[in-house]
Amino acid sequence: MKNIKKEYSNGVVTVVYEPDLCIHSEVCFKGLPDVFQPGTQPWVKAEGATTEEIIRQVQKCPSRALSFYMNGPVDDSEKGPAKAIETGHKVEVFKDGPIMMEGPITLIGSDGRREVVENSCYFCRCGASKNKPFCDGSHKDIGFKE
Incomplete structure (x- = not known):
């Protein structure tokens, strides 16, 4: 890529x-x-x-x-620590796989960019994903185990 x-x-x-x-x-x-x-x-x-x-x-x-x-910042309420726009409803850790988070959530990247995720999303835990922070299934290819 x-x-x-x-x-x-x-x-x-x-x-x-x-x-x-x-x-x-x-x-x-x-x-x-x-x-x-x-x-x-x-x-x-x-x-x-x-x-x-x-x-x-x-x-x-x-x-x-x-x-x-x-x-x-759109207004003064956005100053200070970053906050999620809305809180996720459920977080689930899959055995030997990703973390699933039910949205809506605000994902704040390491560069400070904000992305609202409305539905479920899957986050990489193995470090091998080519689409970080999201899971792309690479954990299966590398035999990731908890």
């Missing part, structure tokens, strides 16, 4: 696109065609919808090829 990341901003939110993760499900442009326009340059027109609409659509990306981060 090349780890290419492209960023598109409307000044408030920045959409991050990682083409190596994209499975071309068409969810993005079918849901928000004024923003996501494959075949044009640039293909993400961040000024084509409200920040809230863009965030909601990016959160629907099944491969997580699309993510976002806020360009700065």
